[in-house]
Amino acid sequence: MKKANRLSVLLFSFTLLSLGVMAYLMYWNDTYLYAPVVIIGCLAYFFLSILYFILMAVWNTRKLHKHERKERIGVLIKYFAGLSAIHMLVSLLTSSSIDGYQLFTSFGLAAGIAFSDLIFQKRRSF
Numbered sequence: 345m346k347k348a349n350r351l352s353v354l355l356f357s358f359t360l361l362s363l364g365v366m367a368y369l370m371y372w373n374d375t376y377l378y379a380p381v382v383i384i385g386c387l388a389y390f391f392l393s394i395l396y397f398i399l400m401a402v403w404n405t406r407k408l409h410k411h412e413r414k415e416r417i418g419v420l421i422k423y424f425a426g427l428s429a430i431h432m433l434v435s436l437l438t439s440s441s442i443d444g445y446q447l448f449t450s451f452g453l454a455a456g457i458a459f460s461d462l463i464f465q466k467r468r469s470f
Contacts, residue, residue, distance in 0.1 A: 352397070352400060352463055352464045353464060355393045355396060355397075356393075356397075356464075358389070358393070359389070359390055359393045359394075362386040362389050362390055363386065363390060365382065365386055366382070366383050366386040366387065366390075369382055369383055370383060397463045400462070400463050401459045401460075401462045401463050404462040404463070405459060405462055408462075416458050416459060417458075419457070419458045420454050420455060420457075420458040420459070421454075423453070423454035423457050423458065424450055424451055424454035427449075427450035427453055427454055428447055428450045431446060431447070431449070431450055
């Protein structure tokens with residue numbers, strides 16, 4: 345089992361906590377005076393931590409062997425094609441419009457599936 349980077353685990357925990365606080369302030373406690381400030385702060389923290397996770401995944405992908413990198417890109421392409429096909433099929437069945445911007449969701453999910461374990465990786469064990 346690979347050891348997780350403590351900073352990544354801590355950031356992920358705080359991200360979930362800030363999303364919970366933001367949801368509480370938006371939906372159940374709308375009379376709080378500083379709710380907009382806290383919500384903006386939580387959103388800023390959320391987006392900065394997502395940026396950190398993306399940078400960590402890219403940084404750790406650089407350290408992979410060429411063979412493993414090709415495998416992960418193949419997994420990314422397979423999941424992207426499958427999720428895009430499912431999205432287009434559902435769009436055709438529900439008679440909703442299909443535009444290119446909706447494919448970013450499929451790409452994001454595919455990238456998350458293919459590279460999510462690299463975010464929390466501490467060291468590469470050979």
